[in-house]
Amino acid sequence: MAEKTILVVEDNDINRELMRVVLQRGEYRVLEAADAETGLDLARQERPDLILMDIQLPGMDGLSAAKILKSDPRMQHMPIFALTGFALESDRQKAADIGMEGYIVKPVSVKGLLDTLADWFRTHGPDQ
Ligand code: MN
Numbered sequence: 001m002a003e004k005t006i007l008v009v010e011d012n013d014i015n016r017e018l019m020r021v022v023l024q025r026g027e028y029r030v031l032e033a034a035d036a037e038t039g040l041d042l043a044r045q046e047r048p049d050l051i052l053m054d055i056q057l058p059g060m061d062g063l064s065a066a067k068i069l070k071s072d073p074r075m076q077h078m079p080i081f082a083l084t085g086f087a088l089e090s091d092r093q094k095a096a097d098i099g100m101e102g103y104i105v106k107p108v109s110v111k112g113l114l115d116t117l118a119d120w121f122r123t124h125g126p127d128q
Contacts, residue, residue, distance in 0.1 A: 004121060005029040007048040009039035009065065010083060011057050019052065019108065026114045036065035043069060043078065050120065052104065054083040055091050063094055070099045079120065083108070 006028045010016040016032055023030045031046055033039035036057050043051060051069070055062040062082060069075045082095035082103040092103050102120065104113060 003027065003029050004049040005031060005046065006117070007031040007033065007039060007042055007046065007051045009033045009036060009051065009057065009062065010054040011035060012054075015054075015106070015108075019113075022108070022110050022113055023117075025110075026117065028117070036060035036062060040065055040068060043075060048078065050117065051078060051080045052083055053080050053100070055088070055095070056085070063091075063098060066095070066098050066100050079124070081116070081120075 006023055008016055008019045008023070008030060010019060011034050013034070016034065020030050020032060031042050031048055033042055037060060039051070039053070042048070053062040053066055057065075066080050066082070069078060069080060079101040082091065082100050083106055084091040084095070084103050085106055095103055102116065104116060
C-alpha cells in the first residue's frame with residue numbers, strides 16, 4: 001500500500017507534536033499547520049489523503065475551513081475528520097452537517113487514532 005499523507009491542522013503545539021509522533025509511528029507522512037489558512041494552502045498544494053482538523057483554531061475555525069474545502073469541487077473528495085473536545089456534541093453535529101467524514105475525540109488516544117485511520121483507509125481505499 002502506498003504511503004498515505006495526513007494533514008494535521010491543530011493550533012496547540014503539544015497536541016500537534018503528539019499527533020505527528022503517533023501518525024509517524026503508524027507510518028503516515030505528516031503535514032502540519034497551526035492555523036486554518038495555512039491548512040487550506042497545504043491541502044490545495046499537497047492533496048493529502050486525509051485531513052485531521054481541529055475545530056477550535058485562532059482566526060478561521062476548523063468548521064469554516066472544512067466548509068471551504070467541501071464547497072470546492074477539486075477538494076471536496078478529501079476526507080476530513082474533526083478533532084473535537086470530549087463533550088462537544090454540537091461540534092460533532094456541525095461537522096457531520098458540513099459533510100466531514102468523521103471525528104476524533106480529544107484527548108487523542110494512540111490506539112484509537114491509528115485504529116480509526118486504518119479502518120477508514122481499509123474501507124475507503126482505491127481497491128474498494
Ligand atoms: Mn485548538
